[in-house]
Amino acid sequence: xxxxxxxxxxxxxxxxxxxxxxxxxxxxxxxxxxxxxxxxxxxxxxxxxxxxxxxxxxxxxxxxxxxxxxxxxxxxxxxxxxxxxxxxxxxxxxxxxxxxxxxxxxxxxxxxxxxxxxxxxxxxxxxxxxxxxxxxxxxxxxxxxxxxxxxxxxxxxxxxxxxxxxxxxxxxxxxxxxxxxxxxxxxxxxxxxxxxxxxxxxxxxxxxxxxxxxxxxxxxxxxxxxxxxxxxxxx
Numbered sequence: 001x002x003x004x005x006x007x008x009x010x011x012x013x014x015x016x017x018x019x020x021x022x023x024x025x026x027x028x029x030x031x032x033x034x035x036x037x038x039x040x041x042x043x044x045x046x047x048x049x050x051x052x053x054x055x056x057x058x059x060x061x062x063x064x065x066x067x068x069x070x071x072x073x074x075x076x077x078x079x080x081x082x083x084x085x086x087x088x089x090x091x092x093x094x095x096x097x098x099x100x101x102x103x104x105x106x107x108x109x110x111x112x113x114x115x116x117x118x119x120x121x122x123x124x125x126x127x128x129x130x131x132x133x134x135x136x137x138x139x140x141x142x143x144x145x146x147x148x149x150x151x152x153x154x155x156x157x158x159x160x161x162x163x164x165x166x167x168x169x170x171x172x173x174x175x176x177x178x179x180x181x182x183x184x185x186x187x188x189x190x191x192x193x194x195x196x197x198x199x200x201x202x203x204x205x206x207x208x209x210x211x212x213x214x215x216x217x218x219x220x221x222x223x224x225x226x227x228x229x230x231x232x233x234x235x
Contacts, residue, residue, distance in 0.1 A: 010035075015161075016035040016036075016037060017035075017037055018037055018159070018160065018161050019035075019037040019038045019040070019041035019156075019159040019160045020038060020160060020161070021111060021156070021160055021162070021164060023035065023038035024038045024041050024042045024045065024156070024160075025056050025107070026038070027039050027042045028042050028046075028052060028053045028056045028057075029053075029056060029057060029060060037159065040159070041155070041156055041159040041160065044155040044156075044159070045152045045155055045156050047155075048148060048151035048152040048154075048155050049145070049148040049149060049151070049152035050148075051145075051148075052152060056107075059106065059107050059138055062106070062138060063104070063106045063107075063136075063138075066104065066106070066136040067104070070102040070104075070134050070136065072102065075090075075091055075093075075094035075095050077090045077091060078090075081108065081112060081121060082112065082116050082121060084121055084124040084125060084128075087125075088124075088125070088128050097128070097129065097130065098130065099130070099132075100129070100130060100131070100132035100133045100134070101129040101130070101133045101134075102133065102134040102135075102136065103125050103126070103129065103133070103134065103135045103136070103137075104136050105122065105125075105135070105136065105137040105138075106136060106137065106138045107138050107139075109121075109122070109137060109139050110139050110140040110164050110165055110166055110167065111162055111164060111165075112165070113163060113165050114165060118165075122135075122137070134182075139166075139167055139172055140153070140164060140165075140166040140167070141166060141167070141168070141169060141172070142166035142167055142168050143168040143169055144169075149166055150166075153166055
């Protein structure tokens with residue numbers, strides 16, 4: 001990272017003197033939609049956790065694999081994740097909730113603080129989808145490389161408006177037994193019979209900042225962070 005990105009035109013109503021997690025990640029992926037405050041926060045984060053950029057790229061690659069595995073009609077929502085009623089209302093306008101739905105929560109839940117009850121948020125989303133639905137979710141893991149992750153998080157949170165909240169693996173493993181984890185599958189397993197590639201479609205990302213894998217499920221009331229889940233058919 002050489003800090004040469006010039007940044008986008010300043011959008012109205014945005015305080016570019018304060019770093020933002022999305023723009024920090026954009027910089028670490030080599031993007032240009034970032035500002036000096038974001039780049040400085042990124043450099044401070046890398047100083048604490050040198051593997052951060054590679055971990056973010058790995059998380060992005062996992063997102064691509066999950067999308068290919070679950071490919072179908074997409075609905076992109078502009079709603080506060082904490083307002084699950086509004087989010088589900090928007091989703092229902094573009095998706096058929098009588099058929100299985102894939103919920104993608106990749107690199108987002110660690111931006112929900114404990115006081116906002118992230119488990120209840122995920123539970124509300126899971127309860128709204130029918131049997132056969134999927135959940136893909138990654139999260140910053142506080143217990144994978146604890147010292148480096150804690151220092152990285154401290155440095156980021158000192159520079160952003162909305163704090164990141166890493167979580168331990170046990171805390172993130174709150175899904176009920178009714179949800180069955182998908183096994184890592186070749187990317188050709190659902191591609192119309194074309195020969196599979198060697199790379200697993202749902203291989204989890206590497207690094208402390210994105211503990212993730214793949215799974216499947218039916219009616220949980222808690223989040224299983226770092227998994228992709230499929231809701232089993234019942235009855």
